[in-house]
Amino acid sequence: MNKKQLFALLLVGLLVTPTVATAAVRGSPELSVIVPDNSFAPGEQANLQLQIQNTGNVEVGSSNAQLISQVTTARGVTAEIDTEKSPISTNINKVALGSIPDGSAATAEVQLTIPDRVPEGTYKIPITVNYQYTYQISETTQAYSNRETSETFMVEIRVEDRPRFRVLNTSSDVLVGGDGEVSMQMVNIGSEPATDATVSLESSSPDLVFGQSSTATRFIGEWAPGEEKTVTFDTAATADASTSSYALTANVAYEDVDGVPSQSNKLSVGVTPLPEQSFDLSAVETDLRVGAEGRVSGTVTNLGPETANDAVLVFQSSSPNYNVQETEYALGSLEPNESSDFRFDIDVSESADPGSRQLSYYVSYQNGDGDDRKSKTLNTRAEIAEQRDEFTLSTSDATVDIGSSGIVTVELTNNGDETLTNINAKAYASDPLSLSDDEAFIESLEPGESTEIKFQTSVAGSALEKDYPLSVDFQYERPNGDTEISQSYKFPVTAASPDGGSGLSLPIIGIGALLVIGGAVVIYRRR
Numbered sequence: 453m454n455k456k457q458l459f460a461l462l463l464v465g466l467l468v469t470p471t472v473a474t475a476a477v478r479g480s481p482e483l484s485v486i487v488p489d490n491s492f493a494p495g496e497q498a499n500l501q502l503q504i505q506n507t508g509n510v511e512v513g514s515s516n517a518q519l520i521s522q523v524t525t526a527r528g529v530t531a532e533i534d535t536e537k538s539p540i541s542t543n544i545n546k547v548a549l550g551s552i553p554d555g556s557a558a559t560a561e562v563q564l565t566i567p568d569r570v571p572e573g574t575y576k577i578p579i580t581v582n583y584q585y586t587y588q589i590s591e592t593t594q595a596y597s598n599r600e601t602s603e604t605f606m607v608e609i610r611v612e613d614r615p616r617f618r619v620l621n622t623s624s625d626v627l628v629g630g631d632g633e634v635s636m637q638m639v640n641i642g643s644e645p646a647t648d649a650t651v652s653l654e655s656s657s658p659d660l661v662f663g664q665s666s667t668a669t670r671f672i673g674e675w676a677p678g679e680e681k682t683v684t685f686d687t688a689a690t691a692d693a694s695t696s697s698y699a700l701t702a703n704v705a706y707e708d709v710d711g712v713p714s715q716s717n718k719l720s721v722g723v724t725p726l727p728e729q730s731f732d733l734s735a736v737e738t739d740l741r742v743g744a745e746g747r748v749s750g751t752v753t754n755l756g757p758e759t760a761n762d763a764v765l766v767f768q769s770s771s772p773n774y775n776v777q778e779t780e781y782a783l784g785s786l787e788p789n790e791s792s793d794f795r796f797d798i799d800v801s802e803s804a805d806p807g808s809r810q811l812s813y814y815v816s817y818q819n820g821d822g823d824d825r826k827s828k829t830l831n832t833r834a835e836i837a838e839q840r841d842e843f844t845l846s847t848s849d850a851t852v853d854i855g856s857s858g859i860v861t862v863e864l865t866n867n868g869d870e871t872l873t874n875i876n877a878k879a880y881a882s883d884p885l886s887l888s889d890d891e892a893f894i895e896s897l898e899p900g901e902s903t904e905i906k907f908q909t910s911v912a913g914s915a916l917e918k919d920y921p922l923s924v925d926f927q928y929e930r931p932n933g934d935t936e937i938s939q940s941y942k943f944p945v946t947a948a949s950p951d952g953g954s955g956l957s958l959p960i961i962g963i964g965a966l967l968v969i970g971g972a973v974v975i976y977r978r979r
Contacts, residue, residue: 475590475591475592476512476588476589476590476591477510477512477513477514477516477519477520477522477523477588477589477591478510478511478512478513478523478587478588478589479508479509479510479511479512479513479520479523479524479587480508480509480511480523480524480585480587480599481506481508481509481524481525481526481552481554481583481585482506482507482508482509483504483505483506483526483529483552483581483583483603484504484505484507484605485502485503485504485505485531485579485581485605485607486502486503486504486505486557487500487501487502487503487607487608487609488501488503489501490607490608490609490610491610491612492564492566492609492610492611492612493566493611493612493613493614493616493642494566494567494568494569494570494572494611494613494616495566495567495568495616495618495641496564496566496616496717497563497564497565497566497717498563498564498566498717499561499562499563499564500542500561500562500563500564500609501559501560501561502531502547502559502560502561502562502579502607503557503558503559504529504531504549504552504557504558504559504560504581505552505556505557506524506525506526506552506553506554506555506556506557507554507555508520508523508524508525508553508554508555509524510523510524514591516591519589519591520554521553521554522586522589522596523585523586523587523588523589524553524554524585525551525552525553525554525585525586526551526552526583526584526585527550527551527583527584527585528548528550528551528582528583528584529548529549529550529551529552529558529581529582529583530546530547530548530549530581530582530583531546531547531549531560531579531580531581531582532545532546532579532580532581532582533545533546533547533562533577533578533579534577534578534579534580535577538575538576538577538609539566539567539570539575540564540565540566540567540570540575540577540609540611541564541565542562542563542564542565543562543563543565544562544563547560547562552583564609566611568641570611571611572611572612572613573610573611574608574609574610574611575608575609575610575611576606576607576608576609577606577607577608577609578604578605578606578607579604579605579606579607580602580603580604580605581602581603581604581605582600582601582602583600583601583602584598584599584600584601585598585599585601586598586599587599613642613643613644614642614643614644614708614714615640615642615644615645615646615649615675615677615704615706615708615714615716616640616641616642616716617638617639617640617641617642617704617716617719618638618639618641618719619636619637619638619702619719619721620637620638620639620680621636621637622634622635622636622637622721622722622723623635624687624723624724624725624726625726625758625819625820625821626660626687626688626689626723626725626726627689627725627726627727627728627729627757627758628689628690628691628693628694628695628725628726628727628728629689629690629691629693629728629828630688630689630728630729630825631686631687631688631689632686632687632688632819632821633684633685633686633687633821634653634684634685634687634700634723635682635683635684635685636651636653636682636683636684636702636721637680637681637682638651638680638681638682638683638702638704639678639679639680639681640675640676640677640678640679641677641678642677643677644677644708644709645674645675645676645677645709646674646675646704646706646707646708647673647674647675647706647707648673648706648707649671649672649673649674649675649704649705649706650669650670650671650672650704650705650706651669651670651672651681651683651702651703651704652667652668652669652702652703652704652705653667653668653669653683653685653700653701653702653721654666654667654700654701654702654703655667655698655700656699656700656701657693657698657699658690659689659690659692659693659694659698660687660688660689660690660693660698660700660723660725661687661688661690662685662686662687662688663686663688668685668686668687670683670684670685672704675704675706687723689725691728693725694725695724695725695726695727696724697722697723697724698722698723698724698725699720699721699722700720700721700722700723701718701719701720701721702718702719702720702721703715703716703718703719704716704719726757726758727756727757728828729755729756729757729758729760729819729825729827730755730756730827730828731752731753731754731755731760731815731827731830732752732753732755732830733750733751733752733753733813733830733832734750734751734753734791735750735751736748736749736750736751736832736834737749737750738834738835739837739869740798740800740834740835740836740837741800741836741837741838741839741840741869742800742801742802742804742805742806742836742837742838742839743800743801743802743804743839744799744800744839744840744842744868744869745797745798745799745800745870745930745931745932745934746797746798746800746869747795747796747797747798748767748795748796748798748811748832748834749793749794749795749796750793750794750832751791751792751793751794752765752783752786752791752792752793752794752815753786753789753790753791754786754787754788754789754790754791755788755789756788756789757788758788758819758820759785759786759787759788759819759820760783760785760786760815760817760818760819760825761785761817761818761819761820761822762782762784762785762817762818763782763783763784763785763786763792763815763816763817764780764781764782764783764815764816764817765780765781765783765794765813765814765815766779766780766813766814766815766816767779767780767781767796767798767811767812767813768812768813768814768829769811769812771804772801773800773801773803773804774798774799774800774801774804775798775799775800775801776796776797776798776799777797777799777932778796778797779796780816781794781795781796783815786817797932800836802839804836805836806836806837806838806839807835807836808833808834808835808836809833809834809835809836810831810832810833810834811831811832811833811834812829812830812831813829813830813831813832814826814827814828814829814830815827815830840867840868841867841938841939841941842866842867842868842872842926842928842938842939843864843865843866843867843926843938843941844864844865844867845862845863845864845865845924845941845943846862846863846865846943847860847861847862847863847943847944848861848863848904849861850862850922850943850944850945850946851945851946851948852909852910852911852945852946852947852948853911853947853948853949853950854911854912854913854915854916854917854947854948854949854950855911855912855913855915855950856910856911856950857888857908857909857910857911858908858909859906859907859908859909860906860907860908860909860922860945861904861905861906862904862905862906862907862924862943863902863903863904864877864894864897864902864903864904864905864926865897865900865901865902866897866898866899866900866901866902868899869899870899870930870931871896871897871898871899871931872896872897872928872929872930873895873896873928873929874893874895874896874927874928874929875893875894875895875896875897875926875927875928876891876892876893876926876927876928877891877892877893877894877905877924877925877926878890878891878924878925878926878927879891879892879907879922879923879924880922880923880924880925880940881909881920881922881923881945882921883912884911884912884914884915884920884947885909885910885911885912885915885920885922885945885947886909886910886912887907887908887909887910888908888909888910889906889907889908890907892905892906892907907922907924909922909945911945911947915947916947917947917948917949918946918947919944919945919946919947920944920945920946920947921942921943921944921945922942922943922944922945923940923941923942924940924941924942924943925937925938925939925940925941926938
């Protein structure tokens with residue numbers, strides 16, 4: 453081998469050697485633990501956010517981005533929190549974060565509990581991060597080498613006193629299907645005052661709301677350490693709400709002594725709506741009739757749970773066939789399970805149809821706070837009887853001789869269900885009947901009571917021996933003071949022959965009269 457060949461061989465060797473050296477990619481993840489907010493107060497239960505960041509390190513590599521990513525990605529990352537030597541506790545000791553590529557971060561949350569009497573200061577909690585990664589990959593053969601490792605980081609938790617709040621007591625008078633108030637008695641258990649404090653309350657259920665919203669806020673202002681405040685929210689429970697406990701979340705926003713806006717941890721409270729205020733109608737009786745005034749009576753019972761103050765039963769109807777003079781009946785104040793009787797006078801028009809009908813009512817009342825309330829609609833059924841005449845008439849003596857006058861006697865009976873007063877009877881006649889006394893007065897008639905009324909009636913001599921109609925109507929007063937006029941009643945008056953016979957026609961009577969006159973003349977002449 454000559455010198456030129458040897459030099460060429462050495463040159464090739466020098467060129468090949470670096471290529472073999474860079475045929476593998478080698479690196480590792482570089483992890484760190486960051487806590488964005490590490491300040492807590494004694495007695496607080498809050499979430500600690502852990503951010504684990506990866507800034508990968510490539511020891512030997514190439515331009516192959518995929519291989520570089522493989523050696524710098526931390527896989528199967530877990531974080532273990534060790535609080536055994538700390539007064540601070542967590543709800544879990546280990547969290548899984550999955551894979552964290554180079555340049556990325558993963559976040560986990562653990563719940564910290566800081567006891568009430570923990571002294572202020574800085575507490576270090578060890579966080580052990582375990583993960584796997586690919587240490588080296590061959591570019592040519594794709595052979596790789598994996599490693600498992602763990603690193604421990606010390607996380608600082610600062611405990612510093614500040615305004616802290618606690619709910620001492622919760623009360624509510626909210627009824628299912630109604631509204632009321634939720635009151636919270638709260639206290640600042642911290643050692644620092646809060647300024648410009650506001651308390652917010654949030655409901656997670658659509659069945660318990662604050663007006664039209666799921667949240668409500670009340671301004672408190674200054675809140676000194678140890679000071680108790682009562683915060684009240686107007687609250688409504690829908691008709692679909694139940695009498696079980698509903699979870700509400702309270703939160704206090706404030707400014708600390710340095711004027712820095714802050715918020716308390718979330719405070720959970722429970723509210724249980726009271727059963728819906730309800731009433732019952734019982735012993736309902738009706739005597740309603742088409743074209744007449746009747747009444748509906750019964751008993752209202754307050755089923756609770758609250759006292760109904762100044763309760764009024766209200767009759768409600770959109771039908772023009774029912775005329776109620778007074779649509780409200782005062783019941784007074786009703787304690788739970790207390791009852792009161794009621795009565796409504798109802799005038800049923802003549803255009804109404806008989807049959808079974810539904811009558812509706814509701815109870816208007818005031819609750820213990822003096823707020824106006826209204827019950828659900830209370831329904832009852834009522835039978836509307838068919839229309840009947842207010843009076844019945846019968847004649848015991850209605851015969852008058854033709855060509856003379858006499859007394860026609862009529863028996864009048866109150867056919868209704870109520871006492872009628874100041875009854876004025878007015879009779880009407882047409883030829884061949886006439887009346888010289890056509891009026892009668894009855895002071896009162898109780899239901900079913902009868903009396904006789906009399907009319908002086910004349911029958912013309914031209915009348916035939918038969919029945920002729922006599923009409924009479926009545927003006928009267930009802931118990932409610934209304935004056936009404938009845939329908940017209942007709943009854944027969946019998947025109948009878950004076951001698952009780954069949955009677956003679958006018959020509960025959962005329963001839964007889966002439967015969968009598970002629971006889972008289974004859975006798976006179978004979979004398």
